[in-house]
Amino acid sequence: MTRLIRLLLFLLVMADPASAESFRVGAAISLRDALGEIAERYQASSGDSIEFVFASSGQIAAQITSGSSIDLFISSANKQVDALIDANLADRTTRRVIAANRIVLIVPVDAANPPGSIAALAGDSVQRLAIGEPRTVPAGEYAAQVLASLKLTDAVADKLVYGKNVRQVLSYVERGEVSAGIVYATDARQSGDKVRVVDRADDGMHDPVVYPSVVVSASRHSDAARKFQIYLAESPQARAVLTKKGFAVSDGAEPKAADR
Amino acid sequence: MTDLGPALWLSLRIALVATVVAGVVAIPLAFVLARRQFPGKSLAEGLILMPMVLPPTVLGYVLLMAFGAKGWFSSILGGYSIVFRFEGAVLAAAIVALPMLYIPAKAGFASVERELEDIARLFGANRLQTFWHVSVPLARRGLISGLVLAFARALGEFGATVMVFGWQPRRLTLPISIYADYEQGNLSHATGAVIALSALSLGLIMLYNASSAGRQA
Numbered sequence: 321m322t323r324l325i326r327l328l329l330f331l332l333v334m335a336d337p338a339s340a341e342s343f344r345v346g347a348a349i350s351l352r353d354a355l356g357e358i359a360e361r362y363q364a365s366s367g368d369s370i371e372f373v374f375a376s377s378g379q380i381a382a383q384i385t386s387g388s389s390i391d392l393f394i395s396s397a398n399k400q401v402d403a404l405i406d407a408n409l410a411d412r413t414t415r416r417v418i419a420a421n422r423i424v425l426i427v428p429v430d431a432a433n434p435p436g437s438i439a440a441l442a443g444d445s446v447q448r449l450a451i452g453e454p455r456t457v458p459a460g461e462y463a464a465q466v467l468a469s470l471k472l473t474d475a476v477a478d479k480l481v482y483g484k485n486v487r488q489v490l491s492y493v494e495r496g497e498v499s500a501g502i503v504y505a506t507d508a509r510q511s512g513d514k515v516r517v518v519d520r521a522d523d524g525m526h527d528p529v530v531y532p533s534v535v536v537s538a539s540r541h542s543d544a545a546r547k548f549q550i551y552l553a554e555s556p557q558a559r560a561v562l563t564k565k566g567f568a569v570s571d572g573a574e575p576k577a578a579d580r
Numbered sequence: 581m582t583d584l585g586p587a588l589w590l591s592l593r594i595a596l597v598a599t600v601v602a603g604v605v606a607i608p609l610a611f612v613l614a615r616r617q618f619p620g621k622s623l624a625e626g627l628i629l630m631p632m633v634l635p636p637t638v639l640g641y642v643l644l645m646a647f648g649a650k651g652w653f654s655s656i657l658g659g660y661s662i663v664f665r666f667e668g669a670v671l672a673a674a675i676v677a678l679p680m681l682y683i684p685a686k687a688g689f690a691s692v693e694r695e696l697e698d699i700a701r702l703f704g705a706n707r708l709q710t711f712w713h714v715s716v717p718l719a720r721r722g723l724i725s726g727l728v729l730a731f732a733r734a735l736g737e738f739g740a741t742v743m744v745f746g747w748q749p750r751r752l753t754l755p756i757s758i759y760a761d762y763e764q765g766n767l768s769h770a771t772g773a774v775i776a777l778s779a780l781s782l783g784l785i786m787l788y789n790a791s792s793a794g795r796q797a
Contacts, residue, residue: 482747496649497663
């Protein structure tokens with residue numbers, strides 16, 4: 321009799337199909353719009369509920385390190401993810417790149433005398449240049465690499481304005497407070513007609529702009545987080561949204577439409 | 581710590597100019613409002629004192645909306661923007677410093693016996709001369725202590741300033757340099773700035789206390 325009861329209880333528990341889970345994803349802010357769309361669909365179909373934390377990758381990594389309850393981390397550079405893995409705070413076996421991006425130079429759409437290229441940033445018509453803060457903002461680190469590769473670092477040093485994240489850089493350019501800014505191609509696209517792309521960095525000028533993701537070791541929802549991660553990396557729906565927003569997805573598919 | 585010098589110098593310059601600006605606005609206002617009643621006076625005074633309690637982000641927001649590149653006044657000003665500029669930092673600091681000067685200044689002017697001013701007028705001094713040669717000297721305790729307090733407040737201004745002046749790696753104010761170190765996960769680098777600001781603030785507030793104390797000091 322007790323065996324039967326135990327069997328029934330077991331079946332009862334296991335039979336619950338979508339035990340809806342709730343978990344947190346910390347993601348680079350450049351993914352905000354794409355992830356918002358993807359998550360809406362995912363939450364509707366899976367019953368899980370996702371809470372997002374969008375910030376610069378450096379800030380999210382710092383939050384994870386100080387114990388914040390984030391389950392899945394998606395960075396816009398390898399550095400932050402690998403640092404967490406090395407510190408045993410993230411599960412190496414779950415490391416997965418979900419997208420890639422390009423670096424572009426943008427100017428306010430109504431700029432009177434904008435620079436025509438990254439090389440022109442040293443010129444006098446460029447009063448202020450906004451980039452992400454290089455130490456904690458991957459977009460800023462890529463920007464610094466691009467400037468260094470063209471030997472412009474010293475020439476633009478006095479003109480620099482740092483953004484706490486790449487969207488703040490974008491905002492400065494949209495508002496016309498700076499002469500130019502260096503952001504991701506996807507950000508420029510998101511901004512639409514408020515900014516104009518005048519140049520794109522060659523791949524050789526910076527580290528590959530990839531978005532590695534990893535499940536946080538201390539996560540108590542690692543299965544749910546992993547499921548979402550795989551959905552991001554593999555499902556046609558997620559890849560379609562990423563491609564539509566201008567990201568390159570990991571099988572090498574090219575972003576839609578030119579950046580110029 | 582090597583960047584302490586430029587940041588300190590920039591903060592001192594901003595605070596000095598901001599105090600002068602605050603003085604030019606607050607001292608005449610304090611003089612007039614110490615003497616006159618008029619409808620709407622409490623609203624006017626409320627507006628002057630508001631920066632004392634207004635969240636710094638609200639002030640920053642208003643400054644950006646008003647004086648940014650696409651702000652309300654940008655077309656009148658020919659596209660000029662205060663963002664990332666010295667004038668922007670001065671404006672933010674002056675606004676928060678203003679009530680700090682206004683209150684002691686008003687008290688100082690209020691304590692000047694009207695008769696003394698009346699006598700000066702009787703002797704043929706015009707309003708400006710009376711103000712400058714009678715009222716101001718007699719109110720000087722309130723004015724000086726108010727200026728010291730205003731300077732201290734301007735020196736420590738951060739919230740609205742960081743929104744308007746931003747994070748410019750080559751032009752950091754002392755409070756913003758601490759914030760930058762914090763953002764970069766490098767708090768220990770900020771020690772020098774913290775000590776400098778603490779020492780300056782303490783010295784200034786002690787100076788304020790001494791200069792505002794009456795004969796009881």
